[in-house]
Amino acid sequence: MDDLKSEFWDRMDSVRTAMLGISGEGRMVAMSPTTDDDFPGKIWFITAKGTDLARATELGAKPARMVVASDEAGLYADVDGSLARSHDREALDEAWNFVADAWFEGGKHDPDVCLLCFTPGVAEMSVTTTSAVKFFYEIAKAQVTGEKPEAGAQGVVAF
Template sequence: MTDLQNEFWDRIEDVRTAMLGIKGQGRLVAMSPRVDDDLPGHVWFITAKGTDLAKGTANGPCDAQLVIASDSEGLYADIDGTLSHSADREALDETWSFVADAWFEGGKADPDVQLLRFTPRSAELSVTTTSSLSFFYEMAKAQMAGEKPDLGAQGVVTF
């Protein structure tokens, strides 16, 4: 795994909101991504069965897009992958949160709960410093040395 991939998996753990959509449907919707070290290689989403995402994946996996722009985590990503339904109870247990609990009266057992699994295929990633102090230090250092500042990394990643 490349350093940029490792940075992605480390930083996405604390991302609160991302935009997720099925390719060809023309829109992305705000969702809360969840990752878990016990379930590597996937990003999980909890939604209701009546949503466009749940309906769109009802007949099988779909090509999908996940977009992240998180200043607090210094993670910016445009990710292509596959979105599919999941009946994995362990994954639901691992990814369930108080946020999901607020949306479903019956908690994890609510019949309207639909777990979705996003499996990344490739991405354009940028990771940046999240500290204002580091940012200003790098800017000052670059200015004094006549170089460009080192504020992170960017590249294309294949998962």
């Protein structure tokens, strides 16, 4: 399943929104994930210090869950892991973007900025083609040959 793990990381670069929450503590919220090759195995989120996620991680890492359903990336994943606050300025510099900038008047130096780090543990995931042409080709081919279409891969991945 190493191929599926590689697909996960490759496709996370194209994911614009994921649902993130603390395991067993209520609702999940839509957040913008960021990955960076300088920080392998980590997914970064920028939020405000007063949010539920920021408050939940004040005293240390918590078991967390991230759910991705991205047609654009062809990635569908339910990921268990841990969520912690990070004070790494280099990671914040890498994760900072125009979306985050729109929320904080003082930019990345705003005192309300809180950087969260999600470390995946295990995921149930599916990857699919992102090409509509390939998808319809596979469906048409299946209709002619009677074979199942090649629609991607699915499995459990341990990080």
